Amino acid sequence: MSDDLLTSLALTGALAGIVTVILMAIALPLSWWLARTKRRGAAFVEALIALPLVLPPTVLGFYLLLAMADEAWLGAGWRWITGQPLAFTFAGLVVASIVYSLPFVSQPLASSFRNTPRELLDAASVMGVSPTARFLRLMLPLHARTLAAAAVLGFAHTVGEFGIVLMIGGNIPGETRVLSILLFDQVESLDYASAHLTAGILLVASLVTLTITYATLRPGR
């Protein structure tokens, strides 16, 4: 295996891992809120989260690129906190990946949370369990399979994204050149042997991951 491939593999793994952890931290409370709230504004929040599902990645990438520019709010804010730029950096990739992978994590969670039987919530209340403890100690274990599936989908989708990564990350080895970009490079330079290996790794890894996910989610287990 070439150094290029190993570097991209490690980078992709790190990106997807970090993004998945942050995504779960954001999506769990957000999805619980979306599943439980009766506020009208919730529909708009859901639509906002779901945008990456319907928009061409380039549209999202374009706006993220503008926002991450040094003089724009996101880029300037980031530089103010860390002293570093956001566009064309690993941190920028993390931020973008969170945005475009969020619906893949929050939607299965929210739909599972919505299906929580009413009487279980009531039972927890009359047992004297506070809403926070109810969520952390009873609801999260109750929905453990969906949690696992959502995390895997978030991870897998982060690994699989190409368009946005290209627009806001560019192609910097060890910084932003993830596997999907590496494959693009290899094909561009007609290095089909390496391209086969890279594409094969992505294909097999994705297939295995999805099989495990769907097996976990199948009812009657």
Next chain:
Amino acid sequence: MTSGSPANGAGLTLRGGFSRPDGFELAMNLALPDHGVSALIGTSGSGKSTVLRITAGLESAPSFSVSFNGNCWDGVPAHRRPVSMTLQQPALFPHLNVLDNLKAVPLAGPIEEAVALFGLGALTGRRPHELSGGQQQRVALARAFLKPAELLLLDEPLSALDAVARRNLAPMVARMCRELQRPVVYVTHSLPEVLQVADHLAILENGRVIGAGTPEQVVAELDHPLSPLIDSGAILDCEFASYDADNDLSELGFGGQELRIRGDLRNTAGPIRVQIPARDVGLSLERPGATSFLNCLPVRVQRLKDAPDGTVFVDLDCAGQTLRSRITRLSRQNLELEPGKALFALIKSVALDIRI
């Protein structure tokens, strides 16, 4: 209607009214005592479960106020109220085994005691889906038992079960009610289910209390011959005397009289209440000879009262307790009934069955 209302605010007070867009209306001013078992009886749609859920804090209703022992609970979230409750469904957490379901109660009392009381010893390692309906309900009762609470609410604890499971579980619920030493509010649509355990009854119809008091009072005062819930009549307080296994009849005693009713009541603890619907009590001037009526009790007419539907209620003194008969006006004429007249009350044993 208020009854047994303690002056110092002890017990549970439910006061107020509201109507919902679906047409459901509730209006009551009900005080339940701070001890013993209070049964809230009503048909489905009468509002009994809604009242219980509001009491537990699971539902909120504007202009309806709940207070217990002088403390107003309005606005207190469900998990902070000192109540324990069983829901209509067992509502066990499917990802936890029986023991972990019990341990999920914060500040739970001694779990071994609850496991023993509800006979769960062999089931602790099982998941809810491996249990029968009756077993699940036992776990739910044990869970409610474990929560340190000042008030226990039971929402139709037996109605989701089949007849066999119901008869097995009923004595357990009764024992729980007695051993808890806390007031219990027991919601049901069946008077027989609570007749032996209830110290206090309140009857709900269309969101209103139409009768409240001791079981004896309520059943005697309920002059609605058409009440779908409870046949107007009387309750006799009896003691178990003997059991005739050949004929499956139990003989009960009260004030020197005897009453034969269906079923084996040897294991019934304490006094036995027998509800005797007025329509099942016939009257005769003489003690009949050969008859299928197994119960023939000497009685004396206390008072006569015309029922709204043209029949006549006859209240009878029977060994110091009151029995009620419902007859036609023609029978009143034929028997020349008037207060003080001595005669015999005839009751078929098949009409008497206190089993749930």
